[in-house]
Amino acid sequence: MAQDSTTILTMTGISKAFPGVQALSDVDFALRQGEIHALMGENGAGKSTLIKVLTGVERPDTGVIMLDGREIQAKSPLQAQAQGISTVYQEINLCPNLSVAENILLGREPRRLGGIDWHALNKRAAEILRRLEVEIDVSQSVGMYPVAIQQMVAISRALDVSAKALILDEPTSSLSAHETDKLFAVMEKLKSEGLGIIFVTHFLDQVYRVTDRITVLRNGKLVGTYPTAELSRVELVAHMIGRELSDLEAVGRYKTRVVEHDHAARVVEARDFGRIGGMKPFDLDLYAGEVVGMAGLLGSGRTETANLLFGVDQPDSGNLTVEGKKVTHHAPLQSIHMGMGYCPEDRKADGIVGDLTVRENIILALQASQGWFQYINPAKQYAIADKYIELLDISTPTADQLIKNLSGGNQQKVILARWLATEPEILILDEPTRGIDVGVKAEIQKLVLTLAQEGKTCVFISSELDEVLRTSHRVLVLRDQEIVAELGMDDLNEQTIMQIIAGDTHDEPL
Amino acid sequence: MTSLSRGWERIRNAGLFWPLAALALVMLFNLIFTPNFFRLEIKNGHLFGSLIDILNRGAPLMLMAIGMTLVIATAGVDLSVGAVAAICAATATVLVGNVTGATNMPLWEVIPITLGVALLCGLWNGLLVSRARIEPMVATLVLMVAGRGIAQLITGGQIITVYYERFFYFGAGYLLGLPFTLFIVAGVMLFAWLMTRRTAIGLFIESVGTNASASFYSGINEKNVKLLAYVFCAFCAGIAGIIISSNVKSADANNVGLYMELDAILSVVIGGTLMSGGRFSLAGSVVGALLIQSVTTTIYAFGVPPEVVLVVKAVVVLFVVLLYSQPVKVALDKLSRRRGVRA
Numbered sequence: 001m002a003q004d005s006t007t008i009l010t011m012t013g014i015s016k017a018f019p020g021v022q023a024l025s026d027v028d029f030a031l032r033q034g035e036i037h038a039l040m041g042e043n044g045a046g047k048s049t050l051i052k053v054l055t056g057v058e059r060p061d062t063g064v065i066m067l068d069g070r071e072i073q074a075k076s077p078l079q080a081q082a083q084g085i086s087t088v089y090q091e092i093n094l095c096p097n098l099s100v101a102e103n104i105l106l107g108r109e110p111r112r113l114g115g116i117d118w119h120a121l122n123k124r125a126a127e128i129l130r131r132l133e134v135e136i137d138v139s140q141s142v143g144m145y146p147v148a149i150q151q152m153v154a155i156s157r158a159l160d161v162s163a164k165a166l167i168l169d170e171p172t173s174s175l176s177a178h179e180t181d182k183l184f185a186v187m188e189k190l191k192s193e194g195l196g197i198i199f200v201t202h203f204l205d206q207v208y209r210v211t212d213r214i215t216v217l218r219n220g221k222l223v224g225t226y227p228t229a230e231l232s233r234v235e236l237v238a239h240m241i242g243r244e245l246s247d248l249e250a251v252g253r254y255k256t257r258v259v260e261h262d263h264a265a266r267v268v269e270a271r272d273f274g275r276i277g278g279m280k281p282f283d284l285d286l287y288a289g290e291v292v293g294m295a296g297l298l299g300s301g302r303t304e305t306a307n308l309l310f311g312v313d314q315p316d317s318g319n320l321t322v323e324g325k326k327v328t329h330h331a332p333l334q335s336i337h338m339g340m341g342y343c344p345e346d347r348k349a350d351g352i353v354g355d356l357t358v359r360e361n362i363i364l365a366l367q368a369s370q371g372w373f374q375y376i377n378p379a380k381q382y383a384i385a386d387k388y389i390e391l392l393d394i395s396t397p398t399a400d401q402l403i404k405n406l407s408g409g410n411q412q413k414v415i416l417a418r419w420l421a422t423e424p425e426i427l428i429l430d431e432p433t434r435g436i437d438v439g440v441k442a443e444i445q446k447l448v449l450t451l452a453q454e455g456k457t458c459v460f461i462s463s464e465l466d467e468v469l470r471t472s473h474r475v476l477v478l479r480d481q482e483i484v485a486e487l488g489m490d491d492l493n494e495q496t497i498m499q500i501i502a503g504d505t506h507d508e509p510l
Numbered sequence: 511m512t513s514l515s516r517g518w519e520r521i522r523n524a525g526l527f528w529p530l531a532a533l534a535l536v537m538l539f540n541l542i543f544t545p546n547f548f549r550l551e552i553k554n555g556h557l558f559g560s561l562i563d564i565l566n567r568g569a570p571l572m573l574m575a576i577g578m579t580l581v582i583a584t585a586g587v588d589l590s591v592g593a594v595a596a597i598c599a600a601t602a603t604v605l606v607g608n609v610t611g612a613t614n615m616p617l618w619e620v621i622p623i624t625l626g627v628a629l630l631c632g633l634w635n636g637l638l639v640s641r642a643r644i645e646p647m648v649a650t651l652v653l654m655v656a657g658r659g660i661a662q663l664i665t666g667g668q669i670i671t672v673y674y675e676r677f678f679y680f681g682a683g684y685l686l687g688l689p690f691t692l693f694i695v696a697g698v699m700l701f702a703w704l705m706t707r708r709t710a711i712g713l714f715i716e717s718v719g720t721n722a723s724a725s726f727y728s729g730i731n732e733k734n735v736k737l738l739a740y741v742f743c744a745f746c747a748g749i750a751g752i753i754i755s756s757n758v759k760s761a762d763a764n765n766v767g768l769y770m771e772l773d774a775i776l777s778v779v780i781g782g783t784l785m786s787g788g789r790f791s792l793a794g795s796v797v798g799a800l801l802i803q804s805v806t807t808t809i810y811a812f813g814v815p816p817e818v819v820l821v822v823k824a825v826v827v828l829f830v831v832l833l834y835s836q837p838v839k840v841a842l843d844k845l846s847r848r849r850g851v852r853a
Contacts, residue, residue: 312727333729342727350727355720355788360713367710368729375709418728 585787593657628748719787
């Protein structure tokens with residue numbers, strides 16, 4: 001292990017609160033010279049907040065950032081860059097209509113006689129790119145080159161500013177396998193030149209290919225920093241989703257009942273169903289009266305599967321049959337007509353309609369399914385709203401309260417009520433318990449089981465494994481946009497699932 | 511005391527309060543400074559007076575504001591209403607023709623054809639916004655610019671003057687002693703209100719304007735909701751165009767409805783509908799339009815030179831719009847609370 005003297009960047013005791021959320025609490029982080037350091041964590045773990053604090057986008061509430069032994073306090077990304085911390089974001093921030101050279105040296109163009117020295121500009125840009133072993137015509141506009149080259153241009157722009165630490169935020173998410181290889185070669189080269197690289201990604205394979213150390217965050221807290229070679233994939237997954245291996249022995253059986261597929265009606269039948277960039281073609285059967293869990297890391301294809309089933313995204317291949325009828329037009333409204341409901345993952349962006357009342361939010365999907373002219377009259381609207389407010393114990397002063405004024409858990413219940421009001425046969429729940437308190441979580445899990453008992457079908461997606469295990473009769477495990485395993489009642493335990501998620505066969509790590 | 515101040519707070523936060531207050535202020539000003547402003551006379555069995563004038567002259571703006579309300583509620587904007595009014599004015603006058611005392615085509619054909627043209631304009635805007643996914647401001651800018659050209663093509667570059675009595679009725683006729691335009695506005699308003707509040711369309715518009723993505727996930731066809739808003743908006747602008755051309759007995763492609771899109775947007779904003787979309791108030795927009803019209807009429811009645819009119823209008827608008835701003839609202843709340851404590 002390298003000595004502390006090679007540490008170029010330390011963050012100590014970093015805390016940051018946003019209204020209602022403690023995004024980071026007392027997080028420590030250290031980056032050494034010449035290392036590639038993975039920053040891992042599920043949604044809401046605090047990765048992006050930590051990066052934002054580091055690059056001056058957000059100011060930490062507490063904590064100290066030291067670079068090269070000096071305390072720094074960047075007030076803006078520009079300042080952070082001047083101090084030696086450069087970032088390449090997931091969405092590439094380049095001006096597509098400017099030339100490669102102009103993009104690399106934007107704001108720092110070499111000048112001659114009051115004008116830009118174009119010859120020197122192109123020469124310098126070409127030199128910088130050659131450092132990354134990229135040979136292209138730098139006078140062409142950036143937009144003409146593929147994403148991978150644009151990424152290189154973005155990296156070289158970041159590097160030119162005498163960078164000491166480079167942050168790569170999900171750099172590979174839009175790259176092909178071959179392009180990813182090239183990027184990794186560049187990262188290795190920069191590493192050998194003594195640069196510290198923070199690599200944010202959700203691809204486990206890539207973490208094990210290039211990184212030296214891994215720091216895991218969960219729920220805004222530091223779980224730990226580990227040498228990559230000493231941390232198994234299963235351990236990493238366990239840290240990320242918050243289950244300790246030692247706990248696993250204690251996990252009991254939650255199942256109450258086995259669904260006999262032979263007797264139950266098959267309500268959903270997907271064959272060769274997929275979408276390029278979303279899910280690789282898959283087969284899926286759902287039966288009446290069962291809860292099917294979906295486990296997998298962020299980006300594994302859980303939400304993509306749900307979006308495809310509900311018609312939010314259009315499939316490129318295969319077909320879908322719901323309740324014996326083939327789906328011809330993939331759109332939410334058609335799915336509702338076929339008896340489906342869907343609580344999306346991002347409650348704020350895709351779930352609640354903030355400026356409408358609780359009542360209006362509850363009847364929204366029902367009204368949509370009835371069309372423009374069969375208006376549900378106000379008296380009936382109140383009756384429906386009051387029924388679900390009572391049934392789900394939604395705490396709101398009146399049905400006329402704006403939904404944005406409710407707590408997260410109550411908002412989620414309203415969205416659930418919206419779908420229950422349509423009396424669906426198939427209900428897809430994507431992270432229905434995220435960010436809500438334990439009491440409400442248990443209520444929602446109970447509700448899901450009750451629905452199944454009434455003969456409905458539920459798809460339950462969650463990053464919390466214990467929750468998936470507690471509610472599901474059957475669990476599908478997803479990895480890299482594929483359903484890699486299906487586990488019935490007898491095989492259900494956290495260890496197996498985590499091993500599958502990690503892509504870890506017992507004999508040989510991938 | 512506290513209940514009184516709380517009551518005051520509730521009134522202050524009620525939707526129509528500020529535009530109505532501003533309107534009352536303008537009226538109060540007239541009561542004191544403009545002689546005979548409130549006098550109503552009956553001549554030839556028709557009501558005359560400044561108030562009637564405001565209502566009559568304000569009719570095209572009120573119509574455009576009603577249509578614009580729905581578009582803005584979907585988080586869009588329609589810059590082409592002035593141009594659509596010009597197209598429709600041109601269409602109607604060309605169809606009627608400039609034959610003295612007669613028409614080339616019976617009115618019961620002219621009006622539906624003209625309104626059909628308006629619907630086509632709305633369809634164009636709506637398809638660009640909802641299907642081609644072009645920013646509303648850019649999409650409607652196309653017709654705003656092109657529309658005047660289209661109107662000129664229709665009139666052949668001429669100012670078309672009509673001499674057909676019955677066509678004048680739309681803009682200058684009287685029914686039951688009141689200007690006929692008022693009945694048109696009332697009719698359109700009633701239709702808009704029934705359409706949005708007695709069907710699910712109003713709810714869908716507010717839902718799409720607040721959160722288009724969540725509305726889509728809930729099964730609302732947000733594309734068609736937006737399309738409908740633009741079509742209705744152009745329809746209103748078309749009626750306004752007919753009224754304008756009928757009132758001035760001619761159609762000047764370059765001037766009918768010029769800059770009225772801006773007044774219409776202002777009316778909607780004054781009426782309390784946010785440019786960011788969502789909740790909307792049809793009545794608020796109508797009051798907003800009346801406010802703008804009465805300020806204009808007041809200034810003219812006062813003999814203020816026309817070049818100052820725009821400045822005064824701007825001041826009134828600024829006043830109302832400031833009252834909607836969040837920081838100003840907070841400051842007002844603080845002020846009234848302090849006064850409440852002192853009392």
